Amino acid sequence: MRLRSTIAMVVATAAIALMPGTAGAQPPGAKVIKRAVTFQVRNLNGSILPCAADGSAYEVKGHLVGPESVVGPGASAKTRAVTLYLHDLSFGEFFWSFTAVPRYDYAAAMARAGHASVVIDRLGYGASGHPPGNQTCLGAQADVAHQIIGKLRSGDYAAEGGSAPRFDKVALAGHSTGALIANLEAISFKDADALVAMGYTPQVTRQAFEDFYASRAACDAGGDSGYAYIAATDAEFQARVFGNAEPAVKMAATRLRTRDPCGDGGSIIGGLLQDLKSLGQVKVPVLIVCGRDDAVTPSFACPVLKRRYTGSSDVSLSFLAKTGHAFTLERTAPTFRRRVGKWLGAHGF
DSSP: OHHHHHHHHOOOOOOOOOOOOOSSSOOTTOOEEEEEEEEEEEOOOOSSSOOOOOOOEEEEEEEEEEEHHHHSTTOOOSOOEEEEEEOOTTOOGGGTSOOSSTTOOHHHHHHHTTOOEEEEOOTTSTTSOOOOTTSOOHHHHHHHHHHHHHHHHHTOSEETTBOOOOOSEEEEEEETHHHHHHHHHHHHHOOOSEEEEESOOSSOOHHHHHHHHHHHHHHHTTTTTSEEOSSSSHHHHHHHHOSSOOHHHHHHHHHHOOOEEHHHHHTHHHHHHHHHHHGGGOOSOEEEEEETTOSSSOGGGHHHHHHHOTTOSOEEEEEETTOOSOGGGSTTHHHHHHHHHHHHHHTTO
16 A cells, blocks of 8 residues: 555646757658667666666667668768667567558658657567566666667667767657656766657556556566566556557557566656656756657646756647557657657757
8 A cells, every 4th residue: 555655646747839940850851771779788777766787788679760861871970969769668669660550660750850769679678688577677777778878979889781870969768667767867877968758757547557556466476587567468558558549550569568577667666756856957958748648647747747857948848639658659640750850850859
């Protein structure tokens, strides 16, 4: 009951218009390049959130997607900008590079609009390394994101087809739990040049709380090598993440959904509390995107979250009508991409 009361009391932001312009975006319509990338990282935790990490070396895999002039092997060394994307529980890189149904590949669409993206399987997911599920956590995920940001700046990573581009500016974007990780990274390491929080508030709906509680029970029982689903059944997963999606998208995404490291779920409450205490330390521009029909994060909590970024003079909030939790997979995905692309362009990405 104490855990339930703690979650219920965790609250997390007043809308302002998105900034106009596309100053940082490359001209749209350029050839899109998708390059497999691999980052050598360690499962360390130097973040503000104390939680367990095994300290071992792992690979984080994903793709660099963008206009040829920015991400191609022969691209010039002029100033480059990229956005690193962190997915939610249950998902993986496929959330940003969804090709099972046409017209839902977020990273490719953003590339056609002139923006460069790095989309990854976070540690414990998909093609990336899988530490013991209780020996990684959200603080370690923030540290790994910090390591990847440093490697994107230095070019110290492997990129298919030639040398790895180096980026002068790196924005950090996260969806739901990925946004909490992005916040923790920005607070702890202060190395991102911009922050995008999608489908996230420190207050969650009753449905999301019940899913979380069931996941914790599965983890307490041992899980599957320390991994467990946040939603026990396919039907519960679909009810949690979709509000306005095509049936074919729901079916394909459900087939792809994954178990989560138990340490990630086990550190959520501490992460939320740390987030609430420390968001004022974020100094960079922030974009918050919320769905009006999100079954995980209630839209009324979004203006509250916005007000907590007191250290930034540039905080925008955008609401998506008729949109559930899985923004990239909803029928409103084109609107979502335009909103984020416009903001990124206005901020040099």
